[in-house]
Amino acid sequence: MKVKSYYDNLASCGEIISDNEHVTVIFNGLSLEYEPVITFITTSHVPYSVQGVTIMLLDAEARHRGCLSVSCLQCQLCGKTGHLVDQCYYRFDVFYKSVSY
Known part of the structure; x- marks a missing residue:
């Protein structure tokens, strides 16, 4: 989230x-x-988007916490x-306000 915040701030400055x-x-x-x-990810022949990388990392985090089922995943929105x-x-x-809003 911190990296995304920096990314968004830089993007707002052009x-x-x-x-x-x-x-x-x-x-x-x-x-x-x-x-x-x-x-x-880095050795894959298929380039991953930021969203794809984020999803893979969240899945890995869930597995590290011992959560192997879909029910353990939590939506960021x-x-x-x-x-x-x-x-x-x-x-x-466009009218939905996320939980972090």
Whole structure:
């Protein structure tokens, strides 16, 4: 969230950060327990978006906490469990106020 805040602040000033730079900064802030995920993403032939990387890291975090079922996932937008923001019903609702609003 801190990296996203910096990214948004820079974007509001007209300084656009590439997805590659954004992902690199996210990786630099992670602990060693995420090294297998980082290796998988960086060696993949398929480029991952920031959103794709975020989803993979959230999934890895859930597994580290011993949560292996979908019911343990919590949406960053609505706060409900069982899904992430990429599957959230409210992600296209411009009038919806997120839990962090």
